[in-house]
Amino acid sequence: MNKTKQRGVALGLGLASLGMSACTPAQIDNQGAVDEAEVRSLAAPEPGASAGEYQRRAVTLRLFGTQGGGSGEAAFATIAETDTWQTRDVRIGQTLGRNLVLTAVTSEGVRLRDGARSLWVPVGADLPTALIEHQYDRAVRDEGDHVYSVQPALLKRLLARYGFGGAAEQVTLADQPALRLSVVAPGGLLQRLGFADGDLIFAVDGEAPTPAGLQPALARLLQPESGAVLVRVAHGHSQWEATYRTR
């Protein structure tokens, strides 16, 4: 065990009795800046982005399980970050962060590639590692309980680069007017804000939007002084009010 790791373990033992969490060795080793060589080895780099636009974030990933094992399109893995327990369903060829790419799925586990490294993760096991993320990836952060924190400056850049990425049609559900999102394009602003095809939007800050008025209504999020924008949305059979807070 190297000295850095020993320090991490010692801190962990000392702070445990105070009910505090210590830096894990992974956090000490993996937090922070990214250099150009690492950017060149990323599985999914942001086109034209410099190393300064990336950040390394220490995480522990847990493989909850796999589905449809094999190399087919049906195979996917369900992976959680243990600090928030937020999960993602990842298919072969898709990435976690910009660096970890899923290369194989079996009923026993998955194989990930991180640059030249190949990692085997059994079902149910934890993987302490680091995700390299572009600043766009953190422009909208899902805080849970339908609360999102957003960075207006980054949203503006995302909008300029990838567009609004959606189309909506007017519908009525149980006598309530709503917009049904008929298209939510991958990478666009709507998808980054957490919307999906088929979602119904009933109100933005209490007002029912028209199809043409949806983008201007959500554009309030591009203004740092907007504070919070409330969107009443239905996904499938559930309806809730999502809160977008600027940070």
Place this chain on the structure above:
Amino acid sequence: MVHLTEKCSAKRHLSLRRVCLALGVGMGMVGVSASAHAQSAPSKLAGIGDSISQGYSANGWLGEHPDFGFVQGTDAAVNSVYSRFKARVPSMAVQSVSVSGAEMVGGSNNAAAQAARICQQAQKPNRVVLELGGNDVCNRARSSGADPTTNMYSATTYRNALKAAIDTLAGCLPQGAVVQVMSMPRVDYLYEAGIQRRGLYCQGVWSLAGICRIVTGETNAARRASVGARINEYNEALGAEVSAAQARHAAKLRILTDWQGVAASGRSLGTYRFTGPDINGADCFHPYSSGQRKLACVAWETGEFGVAANVPSCVAQ
């Protein structure tokens, strides 16, 4: 052995508890210890759940109505788990963390994420009721391939998500807390129930709002039954994890479930065959207050103060 453990969990009387303790000593050899039965007096209840726990549309109006939720509700028509605790312990408190749209497995409001929010509460509850699973099925895309369950989570995934939640709770709940894990309803029955309830109207709502298309968009009964078979696997995995978690956390928690196996028809949420009158006529999905009342009754009767044999009378109300 597992069967005996479940029987012990359902017993309330002291004389029976002694029997259970004796059995527990024997079962210690297979990882289930007698200390599993040590529990504190109830003082605060928390719910982990989804829109059902949030009383969505339970009074006939679209939207969340937590007063009608089967765990945290206060409306007399529901006679929630909280109301029943309050009748026994007037100082009983409640602080639910359930979130509409939540899954056992997926997203940022899953069981483990909600468990972590309970751990952040200033006063920790010593009673927790967990009810999730419907969205794990209904949020998955309908498959047009040969296998209608292609897009569904595996039972292993489902179990590991529950394990993460229970282990998180075990890390923060007070000694002697009771965690009750409810099985998930067979949402594949929704298609027939909706047709029975409002026919074409329900088909229109399901299509327009994209409600549980993995079953409501599936006209082939055999394919819907395949989805139901996966739900049975989820509930079996849930029952197995409750037994395993009870052994892991025997010194601290008592962990209960209503699930008694697929064969115990009508004796748990997971084996209750709901029909048209059970679902809301507005959104053709959620239970009305009468359905919430049934849920509360099943949860109570399979909990620490109930009698599991009464469950059939709960759902017959």
